[in-house]
Amino acid sequence: MAGISADDMRSYIKNFKMDNCSPHGSQGYQGVLLQLFGYTGHGKSCYINSCKFVVDDGSYHVYAKSSEGAPETMERHAFPLTETIKLVDNRGCVKLDKRETGEIYAQLGNFLPLDKPVEWRDTFEAMMENILQSEMEGESAFFIVPVFVYSVRQAIADQNFQDLKELLDKAKNITGIFPTIILTHGTHQNMANVKEKFRMMGGQNMFDLENYTKDDHLKVRGRHETNLRLLYEILQDVEFRMKAERDPVKDRINRKRFLYKFANERELEKQKEALENQIEYYRRELEVEKKKPWFKFW
Ligand SMILES: Nc1nc2c(ncn2[C@@H]2O[C@H](COP(=O)(O)OP(=O)(O)OP(=O)(O)O)[C@@H](O)[C@H]2O)c(=O)[nH]1
Numbered sequence: 109m110a111g112i113s114a115d116d117m118r119s120y121i122k123n124f125k126m127d128n129c130s131p132h133g134s135q136g137y138q139g140v141l142l143q144l145f146g147y148t149g150h151g152k153s154c155y156i157n158s159c160k161f162v163v164d165d166g167s168y169h170v171y172a173k174s175s176e177g178a179p180e181t182m183e184r185h186a187f188p189l190t191e192t193i194k195l196v197d198n199r200g201c202v203k204l205d206k207r208e209t210g211e212i213y214a215q216l217g218n219f220l221p222l223d224k225p226v227e228w229r230d231t232f233e234a235m236m237e238n239i240l241q242s243e244m245e246g247e248s249a250f251f252i253v254p255v256f257v258y259s260v261r262q263a264i265a266d267q268n269f270q271d272l273k274e275l276l277d278k279a280k281n282i283t284g285i286f287p288t289i290i291l292t293h294g295t296h297q298n299m300a301n302v303k304e305k306f307r308m309m310g311g312q313n314m315f316d317l318e319n320y321t322k323d324d325h326l327k328v329r330g331r332h333e334t335n336l337r338l339l340y341e342i343l344q345d346v347e348f349r350m351k352a353e354r355d356p357v358k359d360r361i362n363r364k365r366f367l368y369k370f371a372n373e374r375e376l377e378k379q380k381e382a383l384e385n386q387i388e389y390y391r392r393e394l395e396v397e398k399k400k401p402w403f404k405f406w
């Protein structure tokens with residue numbers, strides 16, 4: 109690999125401090141939160157274990173439980189990678205409908221508590237409750253980096269393209285950063301096609317990755333380097349963004365504003381749908397009535 113060596117990348121990651129990012133110092137940020145999100149079973153938990161493996165450079169441990177088949181991670185958990193960096197394993201989605209995406213945005217905005225089950229709820233009140241409850245948790249100011257984990261084993265069907273694009277766009281709106289896209293099962297034949305689709309959605313920071321897993325964690329130089337390079341690039345980007353003046357309090361207010369707007373629009377859409385269903389119901393009733401003989405008579 110040209111440029112920086114694996115050891116230097118590891119050392120950069122381990123010694124990364126908010127204070128050293130810019131002439132403005134830490135600007136009130138305590139650390140970096142890598143917020144992993146995406147479909148269930150696409151490799152979020154494995155990615156955390158892989159990161160710990162390559163950064164600690166010891167033996168492989170399963171920190172974040174992972175499995176094939178049924179959804180595994182139902183609670184948000186945060187795993188410290190270094191003193192400054194935490195990896196957050198968020199609940200994965202299945203359908204990507206408005207119920208799930210609402211909670212995904214709440215997770216991304218860091219408004220859902222850690223170590224508690226994440227439930228898909230879709231009312232305006234539930235979203236406001238998330239925000240209010242989060243005020244009672246100790247306020248910590250993290251620089252949030254959204255990281256979308258997608259398994260290349262699943263090709264992107266045309267009907268899913270728009271939903272995925274919207275998810276990534278909204279993740280950008282809430283965090284201020286277009287998500288880094290990690291493509292797991294990095295050696296799968298679908299890679300070129302999936303990558304092209306994400307590029308069309310606006311993806312720029314994309315990385316192919318073959319995760320280390322419980323059954324396959326023999327250290328391989330290429331895999332170690334790819335994993336380190338990914339973390340290194342993410343942190344370089346944080347450093348770049350920290351050069352500008354920022355304010356964690358304003359960041360959080362913006363995230364709340366986004367959630368409020370999203371929940372409000374979703375509520376209005378639901379009401380509109382209910383009204384349309386009601387109108388359709390009465391229209392059909394009227395048709396039935398019209399066909400009755402007494403109706404014709406009058
Ligand atoms: N070959 C290969 N297998 C992987 C890779 N990433 C994950 N896996 C396997 O895919 C399965 C699901 O991975 P997880 O990390 O548990 O997925 P998740 O996104 O955390 O899923 P949920 O917790 O259900 O949301 C596990 O059996 C992993 O061993 C990869 O890059 N390559």
Ligand SMILES: [Mg+2]
Pocket residue numbers: 152153154173174180181197
């Ligand atoms: Mg998981």
